[in-house]
Amino acid sequence: MSDLLRLATAGSVDDGKSTLVGRLLYDTKSVLADQIDAVTRASVDRGLSTPDLSLLVDGLRAEREQGITIDVAYRYFATPRRSFVLADTPGHVQYTRNTVSGASTAQLVILLVDARKGVIEQTRRHAAVMALLGVPRLVLAVNKIDLVDNPGEVFIQICTEFTALTTQLGWAPENVQEIPVSALHGDNIASPSDRTPYYSGPTLIEHLESVPVDAEPHNVGLRFPVQYVIRPRTAEHPDYRGYAGQIAAGEVRPGDEVLVLPAGIRSTIAKIDTMDGELDHAEAGRSVTLLLTDDIDISRGDVITSPGDAPEPISEFEATVCVLADKALRPGARLLLKHGTHTTQAIVGSLIERFNEQELRADPAPETLALNDIGRVQIRVASPIVADDYAINRHTGSFLLIDPASGNTLAAGLVGDVLSAVEIGERRNS
Template sequence: MSDLHVRSPRSTQLLRLATAGSVDDGKSTLVGRLLYDTKSVLADQIDAVTRASVDKGLSTPDLSLLVDGLRAEREQGITIDVAYRYFATPRRSFVLADTPGHVQYTRNTVSGASTAQMVILLVDARKGVISQTRKHAAVLALLGVPKLVLAVNKIDLVEDPATVFANISAEFNSLTSSLGWASEDVVEIPVSALHGDNVAVRSENTPYYDGPTLIEHLESVPVDAEPHRVGLRFPVQYVIRPRTAEFPDYRGYAGQVAAGEVTPGDEVVILPSGVRTTVTRIDTADGELDSAHAGRSVTLVLADDVDVSRGDVIASPADAPEPLGEFDATVCWLAEKPLRPGARLLLKHGTRTTQAIVGTLVERFNEQELTSEPSPESLELNEIGKISVRVAEPIVADDYTVNRHTGSFLLIDPAGGNTLAAGLVGDAIAAVELGERV
């Protein structure tokens, strides 16, 4: 049995992935292949897929059925929502956001890729780079995705695979370069998800390709969990005051470190009030810590009895952001009802939710031409644009180009509570248009 199929208890390094691509490019089959080749599905699931494949008249298991779980999806042959899959190899663990390929589901691509450290973008070798590929690449550039893999799928179905792969790779490299990716951040791999070529095992059918398999690349690619480092950002989620005989005066501030690092003795500033104090302890359920990095959930104990509440941010004074009452933002509109100037919504940023008013619609982004239309009357479903926003309570946010975690927010329907838009603080559109990916 290959080492690939042995899960190591030491595989603690996590890589967050997302898939993107057009309809019928084979994303579901590729994700099913990844799960199958890493032994991440149960035997009874494989048996069920094998039986379903036989019922469909297929000679081999249809691995797409491992991920297209809904019967309606199977009948239509499409995937209609974002689904999160988990698999592991001896070197890494993976969380994969599998997004649909239909053009009307751009919002799902945004949702799936917003936290991804790498995206696997699929193209059909018979079709090459098409308009939907360009749209996805532009959206991923807006979101600041650090690494891309172009999986040229169905490479076994073209007559001259070496030439086809070379031409698609050259076109895609030109596209990603124009969007601001460095050449070392983009890799192209010829694959056949159906037969497993170059997914987990190197294929003898692609002698023109001497690079890694997809899984080898996923295991080895260096990915910084926080590519744009800033100082401490700690949104306060809860104020903990147990009021017990053992802890009569305890006051701690619980939350997750959104950026940077904190250690006891650090001077910090409470935002938006601007009050300064010092961290005395870092508590967890398992005891005290000497330090806490981005992604760690902890409770901070401060030296002074200062006014801190949910929604406030504990930050490093050296680069603390100025609280924002009005700002420009890039948004992807997710709702059927269009966005128009003057809309009154709720804005959720970190642990703070506040009322917001949309001012002007500054521009609408054309993902195909990488240009903008000024002053649109509205933003429709799946459209991306730059808007101005005014909030009732200031938010403590970094520009998205500085930090993805503290520069993102949601716009919410105050009546129904539905998410209406995903937003990025600042002008991410301008950076992409200039080929300066965030």
């Protein structure tokens, strides 16, 4: 079992995400005593009889004043069994782009539903976004369960509706866990609640501690985007030529045959260097310097791959994009595309379709894609990129579209046809 779990929260505004995250931090003793004292004083000033744990996480002044979450905030906590990195994402529809950002690397997402409201439009939107992003596991936290009559019946009704949605989106039942909780009172967060006799499953923390999480849901061979070429040119190392970067996928050992793309030149790994010395093996996520047996012209943005499953460099492709800026995406837009360590000029071709996340269908040929829209587009780049289909590997199948004039990120993209609402479930189960 992995000792680190990357997770995110999602849900509609006022569903209690900040309170839930504050409760997780509080119950795992991941906050300092002076922070608790400050929250207690602020809660008393507001006329509350108990600490408002949401104040532990709503860090921006605008968030505290409005009582909402605006930006993505990363929180770190741990239990004796596992460490966690949590992205606390906004609930407002206008911040869907932030939810996409926060969940893009998540191995599990906690999707909150207010027991009084049930599955609503934003619930369906977030579930669809998680499906498109390929998030492998979900937790449905039915919050504020203490505020409804007949909570057992309400919980079953919400779970039935949510199961129908997640099944349509492609999640297997064993990858979705439903838990009735009260973030305010701590029911079923760290310890079982006597107020939910109809529920016999794990608490939220028990589930987070025990859920199996693969380091990389879709395994591929070596993918090593070159970030920097090291040529010290010293008397001690007159011929040293190393290629520094972080392994995006797969693993590597000295003696492995590799293929350098997009040039298509084969070579062999001579040595794996790090600041702490040589390694005889390195895996995805490790930052290393690779030395090859051959003197090859390699520069930043090139990718060292395993030859057996190396992707074909592409100059024209279809992609699913989520618009992250107020500036709409239009056909013919000339932008910069950043994929891994490689940045190149790009032109947006036709806008093929816009995703309707409420009806789980695609609307063809939109004129533009506006802020928070998700759609499928054609893209042409000036120099080829070495990308896997996003459905195969999330790390090497994603990119950013950037406004060359301002430097602002306009959209996040996923290589390949991962949009089709009809085929989302088929794609996820294939």
